[in-house]
Amino acid sequence: MAAELHVELVAADRSVWSGEATLVVARTTSGDIGVMPGHQPLLGVLESGPVTIRTSDGNTVVAAVHGGFISFADNKLSLLAEIVELSDEIDVQRAERALERAKSEADASAERRADVRLRAVSSR
Amino acid sequence: MGAQLRVYKRRIKSVTATKKITKAMEMIAASRVVKAQRKVTASTPYATELTRAVTAVATGANDKHPLTTEAEAPTRAAVLLLSSDRGLAGAFNSNAIKAAEKLTKQLQDAGREVDTYIVGRRGIAHYNFRERKIAGQWTGFTDAPSYADAKTIAAPLIEAIETDSAEGGVDELHIVYTEFISMMTQEAAGDRLLPLSLDKVAEEAGTTDEARPLYDFEPSAEDVLDALLPRYVESRIYNALLQSAASKHAATRRAMKSATDNAGDLINALTRSANAARQAEITQEISEIVGGASALADASAGSDK
Numbered sequence: 001m002a003a004e005l006h007v008e009l010v011a012a013d014r015s016v017w018s019g020e021a022t023l024v025v026a027r028t029t030s031g032d033i034g035v036m037p038g039h040q041p042l043l044g045v046l047e048s049g050p051v052t053i054r055t056s057d058g059n060t061v062v063a064a065v066h067g068g069f070i071s072f073a074d075n076k077l078s079l080l081a082e083i084v085e086l087s088d089e090i091d092v093q094r095a096e097r098a099l100e101r102a103k104s105e106a107d108a109s110a111e112r113r114a115d116v117r118l119r120a121v122s123s124r
Numbered sequence: 125m126g127a128q129l130r131v132y133k134r135r136i137k138s139v140t141a142t143k144k145i146t147k148a149m150e151m152i153a154a155s156r157v158v159k160a161q162r163k164v165t166a167s168t169p170y171a172t173e174l175t176r177a178v179t180a181v182a183t184g185a186n187d188k189h190p191l192t193t194e195a196e197a198p199t200r201a202a203v204l205l206l207s208s209d210r211g212l213a214g215a216f217n218s219n220a221i222k223a224a225e226k227l228t229k230q231l232q233d234a235g236r237e238v239d240t241y242i243v244g245r246r247g248i249a250h251y252n253f254r255e256r257k258i259a260g261q262w263t264g265f266t267d268a269p270s271y272a273d274a275k276t277i278a279a280p281l282i283e284a285i286e287t288d289s290a291e292g293g294v295d296e297l298h299i300v301y302t303e304f305i306s307m308m309t310q311e312a313a314g315d316r317l318l319p320l321s322l323d324k325v326a327e328e329a330g331t332t333d334e335a336r337p338l339y340d341f342e343p344s345a346e347d348v349l350d351a352l353l354p355r356y357v358e359s360r361i362y363n364a365l366l367q368s369a370a371s372k373h374a375a376t377r378r379a380m381k382s383a384t385d386n387a388g389d390l391i392n393a394l395t396r397s398a399n400a401a402r403q404a405e406i407t408q409e410i411s412e413i414v415g416g417a418s419a420l421a422d423a424s425a426g427s428d429k
Contacts, residue, residue, distance in 0.1 A: 008173065012271040012362065015169045030343040043177060044342030045351045069352065071177045073339070078173045082271060082355075 003037035004056045005075045009063060011084040017061060023054040024077055026070050033070070041073040048112055050087075050120035051079060062087040064120035066113060087120045095121070126405045132398035136391055143387035149212070150380035153373045156267070157307065160370035163268075164304065167366060171359050178356050180339055181349045182320065194319050198295035201231050202239045202259070202284055203314075204277070204361070206301040206368040207247030208266045216302060216310070216375035217246040220368075223312035224300040231298070239284070239294060243277060243365070259284075269369055274362035281361075282354050285318055295319075297357070301364040302371035308378075310371035317360055320353075 007024060009017040024035045027049040035042065046068045053061040068081025095117040102111035205224040207217045224247075228238045239259040242248050244266045251258050260280050265273045287293025297318040303311050341348050 008169065010169045010173055012167065012170050012359065013163065014166045028342045029347070033342065041339040042342060043180060043339045043348055045348055069174075069177055069348075069355075070342075071173070071180070071339075073180075078177075080170060080173050080177070080355075082275075082358075 005035070005037040005039075005072075005077050007053055008076070008078045009051070009053070009084055010078060010080050012082045016063065016084045016086060017053070020056040021053045021061075021077075022056055023052075024079075025052040026065070026079065027051075028070065035070075035072055035077055037075055039072055043071045044069065046070055046079070046081065048116045050116065062120050064090060064116045066116065085117065085120070090117045090121050092118070092121055126401065129398060129401045129405060132394055132401060136394045136398065139387050139390050139394065143384055143391065146380045146383040146387060150377055150384055153377035153380060156373040157370055157377060160268070160366060160373055161304070164363070164366045164370055167359075167363055171363050174352070174356055174359050178320070178349075178352055181341070181345055181352060194295075198236055198289070200239065200289040200294045201236045201296040201298060202241060202281060202294040203228055203231070204241045204281065204297070204299045205243065205247050206266075206299070206364055207242065207244035207250075208368070208372040209245045209263055210267075211246060212379060213372050213375040214379035216372055217244070217250075219312040220300060220302050221247055221250050223314055227298060227300055227314040231296075236296070241277070241281065266365075266372065267369060269362070269365035271358070271362050274358050274365055277365075278354065278358040278361050282357055299361065299364055301368045302375075304367040304370040304374065307374055310374055315364075317357055318353075320356075 004020040004022060005024070007017070007019060007021045008015065022036065026033055026035075026044075027047045028044040029047055030044075033042075033044065046065055048066045049064075051063050051065050053063070055061060063079075064085045064087065065079065065081045066083040068079065068084075071078050071080070095114050099111060099114035099118065102108075102114055203224060205220060207220050211217065224240070228240065231238050240251065240256070241260040242251060242258055243262045245263050248258065248261050248263065260277075262273070262277055281297055284292075284294045285297055289295050296316060298314055298316050300312065300314045303313050305311060
């Protein structure tokens with residue numbers, strides 16, 4: 001059996017996903033980072049963006065994370081963010097509408113949020 | 125029906141109506157406590173993970189961050205009081221306000237100027253009535269607070285603590301809220317949020333004895349701490365808001381339960397009085413009839429002779 005790491009994906013008001021994984025890719029402020037089992041203890045600030053989790057049964061879980069932190073120690077990885085959405089939970093049409101609206105209103109943060117959602121869905 | 129009996133009947137009717145209302149309020153509050161408790165539980169993983177991360181960085185970072193070091197001579201402090209928008213919750217609000225006033229007095233005795241920030245209409249009304257200055261106030265969400273609400277509250281507080289105390293900022297941030305210990309026990313308590321006392325944070329995270337791993341920081345320890353601490357404050361405020369909401373509902377439930385019980389007792393007592401009044405009326409009627417009959421009998425017996 002391949003080495004595994006335990007992942008907790010946690011939003012401010014709920015625990016979104018937890019399970020075993022072989023690889024987690026997330027975007028920190030200084031670039032994308034991939035964490036595999038046995039990685040050095042790490043604590044980083046996340047950018048808004050999709051997080052990809054390759055689970056140990058070969059599936060891939062993608063979540064849109066809006067800011068937050070990644071911390072890894074003792075083969076336990078936690079991803080913390082105020083808002084976390086699994087790609088299955090994202091309503092594509094709604095996100096597209098939100099993106100258009102944000103663009104027309106020049107609302108940069110809303111545009112970024114909608115964009116992150118769409119990217120999470122497309123990288124599923 | 126006699127006048128007295130009618131008065132009793134009317135009062136019984138009105139108390140019964142009141143009892144129905146308080147009973148309904150009790151049941152609503154009971155269901156809300158459960159909901160609020162569930163929210164407290166749901167927010168716990170985020171808070172614990174965040175606390176663990178804060179402990180890791182703060183012990184790992186060598187230099188001193190303004191949010192973790194105590195000012196040499198603190199001159200100003202902020203107190204955030206969490207009360208509720210609505211009353212009918214027994215001593216819930218007055219306990220929280222009392223705790224805040226006690227803390228404020230302690231801080232003032234220690235030579236600090238205190239800025240008060242208040243959540244909830246009850247607390248604001250209390251301070252306004254006494255014409256005390258309120259530095260910031262929020263209302264409208266105390267029954268079911270969301271994380272966004274915690275963020276709006278945290279923003280000016282974090283700004284205040286980052287400003288120099290000479291320029292109107294604060295050195296310390298305290299929070300007064302009602303801790304939800306159990307369904308029956310809630311306690312108003314003051315807590316210092318910032319500057320962090322790391323031992324206490326570590327104790328909460330349960331990592332005191334565990335050896336802490338040496339972390340790699342991305343991008344750097346200072347940046348991570350800069351980003352972490354505001355989130356930590358928000359999450360603590362969010363947790364306090366949720367606990368305060370749960371406590372408020374529990375207090376409402378208890379207050380309404382005793383109101384219902386009292387209404388029941390009152391109905392019993394009134395029913396007894398009404399029965400006695402009715403009985404007295406009947407007795408009187410009988411004695412009137414008997415008296416009348418015997419007077420008639422006496423009169424007719426006299427005429428026969």
